Amino acid sequence: MTIEQSPAPSDVADVYDGIGQIYGSAWGPNYHYGYWDDADDTSSIEVATDRLTDMMISGLDVRPGQRVLDVGCGIGHPALRLVRTGDVDVVGISVSHVQVAQANELAAAAGLAEKAKFQFTDAMDMPFPDGSFDAAWAFESMWHMPDRGQVLSEIARVLRPGGHLAIVDVIERGPVSPEGRKVLDHVCENYAVKSLGTVDEYRTALAANGFVDVEIRDISDNCNRTLAVMADAVETKYDELAALVGEEQATSLLAFMRLSAVTPEQGYLYLAAVRA
Incomplete structure (x- = not known):
């Protein structure tokens, strides 16, 4: 298998401030995967992404008035859904100045x-x-972190004892074939992904940082459809994408999204844990 694609931006902020803005205009306000119940589920991407947000909200088990940390907040749409649903206060953090500004604008517009x-x-x-x-979550931000263990250590520090943590993340699923390794390596090299974690690595890192009552679910079969659906959506913005990165790059980006959707070694997990 040959993957034909020139490099995308390697810096996290560059990815989300550049190509990510086009993805967002096609995809909608939820910059994350969707969740479908099964192969027969025909839910729209709006429904599927909100469903994943609601799963994360349930994992936090928050009460009105509590304070929640959003690690890698994107443009803040999941955080605003959490505020409305749980009547909590949220502090979102990001290394993208563009996304921080957009998130604050959305929050203001929503009152x-x-x-x-x-x-x-x-x-x-x-x-x-x-x-x-009182709680923290990370929506697909951990794979961008240079050291997930350090981030979990910081989250553990700022959480009170008994505070809940919820994470969804793209992961590596083994065993990895040579073809699958090419796809995973390409993701890391071109999309500001430092490394793809595994279920076992997460279990070890959570235990090392004082998290207990750990629940980890591989929900790849429910979520990997996202990449194909996203490719269809982004294709409607092809001219904008091509103007940004060139036609050859735009075509290869779409092809790679479709390839990733059918690569079983690229998985997706949900986890919930409690700070001891």
Whole structure:
């Protein structure tokens, strides 16, 4: 298998500030995967992405008035859904100034600026006091982190004892074939992905950082359809994408999204845990 694609931006902020803006205009406000119940589920991407958000909200088990940390907040749409559903206060962090500005604008437009605040912050070195949050979540941001263990250590530090953590993330599923390895390596090299974790690595890192009552579910079969659906959506914005990266790159980006959707070694997990 040959993967023909020139490099996409390698910096996390560059990915989301550039190509990500086109993806978002085609995809909608949820910059994350969707969840379908089974192969016969014909839910729209809007329904499927909100369904995954609701799964994460359930994992946090928050109560009104609590304070939640959103690690890698994107443009804040899941956070605003959490605020509305749980009546909580959210602080979202991102390394994209563009996304932070958009998230604060969305919160203001929704009348939720006092409940949802977003700021530029490195998740590996957060400026928050110990025990200052009741819960935390990370929506597909952990695969961009240079050191997931360090991020989990920081999350554990800023969570109070008994605080809940929920994560969804793209992962590596073994055994990995040579063809699958090419796809996974290409993802890491071209999409500002530092590395793809595994279920076992997450279990080890969570235990090392004081998390208990760990629930991990491989939900790849429910979520990997996202990539094919996203390719269809982005194709409707082909001219904008080609203007940004060139026609050859635009065509190869779409082809790679479709290839990733049928690569079983690229998986997706949901986890919930409690800070001891």
